[in-house]
Amino acid sequence: MIKLDGIASFVAIAESGSISEAARRLHLSKSVVSERLADVERMLGATLVHRTTRKLSLTEDGAAFLERAGRIMREVDEATADMAERRGSLSGPLRISAPVTFGRMHLGPAVYPFLARHPKLELTLDLDDRRVDVAADGYDAVVRHGALEDSRLVAWQLAPSRRLLVASPAYLARQGTPRSPGDLRDHRGIFYVNRGLADWRFAERGDALVVRATVALRVNNGDMMRDAAVAGLGIALLPTFIAGAAIQSGALRVIDVGVQTATESIYVAHAEGRRASAKLRAFAECVREAIGDPPYWDAWCGPQP
Incomplete structure (x- = not known):
């Protein structure tokens, strides 16, 4: 009979594509995981995994077995969780x-x-x-x-989560406060580098409104976007969970240009x-x-x- 720990090892290998990664997830040594996979294959009389020097891949038999093996492990996990919940x-x-x-x-x-x-x-x-x-x-x-x-x-x-346009009082005193989307084109922006464009996107009467601005900073971290805005580098469009405390303290001011971003x-x-x-x-x-x-x-x- 195939042991449950062997099925668990096979599923972890199949999902991660690596014996090393499966061993890390299961908190076991690579040799133990490899041995359990070999035991499963021996019991089934089938090769489940193609072994190469770079990455493992499933055989046709392995893919077929994974569908049911994964379901078995999910059922075990759910049953264990349900028992824990019953015990509080x-x-x-x-x-x-x-x-x-x-x-x-x-x-x-x-x-x-x-x-x-x-x-x-x-x-x-x-x-x-x-x-x-x-x-x-x-x-x-x-x-x-x-x-x-x-x-x-x-x-x-x-x-x-809503987002607000914000800038420091010093920046707005120096560059003026934009009152419309068109005014933003004359300002410097602080942007998140999730895409190559430097723009802000709003919704106006159901249509998308895109406003480009000069780049002051692109960065892939919200903390740094907020801190750059506080430092007076430009205008940022930030979630309130990032900008809220700085708005409350007065370090940032909310800019209202008459249109909103989608929640x-x-x-x-x-x-x-x-x-x-x-x-x-x-x-x-x-x-x-x-x-x-x-x-x-x-x-x-x-x-x-």
């Missing part, structure tokens, strides 16, 4: 990917009390702004800001086809409650212009 306790590993700035500013403070209440829970919080592949990279879920771009994910909203979402998402575990549901609920409705950082920004 959460335990074991939970691996989450989240954006750097949101994680540092808001996610960490939300989950510290949660972890204190569940000392047997082993949370790995990987702060990274890159778009990860939830299943292939071994995450239980991702926390993200913006639009859900991957149709293979099931997402729940943690909070709405986005902060969400947690897991792979389609997998039922969310009790650990993940509890994690999401804890974060949602800590943020509040409306989010606490929106109170720092005053009414929406």
Whole structure:
């Protein structure tokens, strides 16, 4: 009979494409994972994985077996999570990917009390702004800001997120305050480098309005965008969860040009086809409650212009 730990090792290898990565996920040595894979293949009388020096790939038999093996492991995980929920306790590993700035500013403070209440829970919080592949990279879920771009994910909203144009009082005193979208063309902008263009995008009467500006700075970190705006380098379009405290303190001022950006979402998402575990549901609920409705950082920004 094939052992469950052998199935778990095969699924981890298939999802990661690497025995080394599978061993890391399972907290085992490479030799143990390789031995378990060999045992499964021996019991099935079939080769499941093509072994090359660069990366592993599934054989036709391996792909067919993975479909059911993955389902078996999901059922085991869900049954284990359900039993933990019935006992009122959460335990074991939970691996989450989240954006750097949101994680540092808001996610960490939300989950510290949660972890204190569940000392047997082993949370790995990987702060990274890159778009990860939830299943292939071994995450239980991702926390993200913006639009859900991957149709293979099931997402729940943690909070709405609005963005505001902001600049320092010193910059506005020196360069003047823009009053319309057209005025922004004469200003210097601080942009997030998620794409090559230097522009701001608004919604006006249902249509997209794109406004270009001179680049003062492009950077792939929201903290630095905020700090550059506070330093007087230019105008930035920032989520309120990043800019809220600086607006409240007066270090940044909100600029109203008569049009708004679309409200986005902060969400947690897991792979389609997998039922969310009790650990993940509890994690999401804890974060949602800590943020509040409306989010606490929106109170720092005053009414929406």
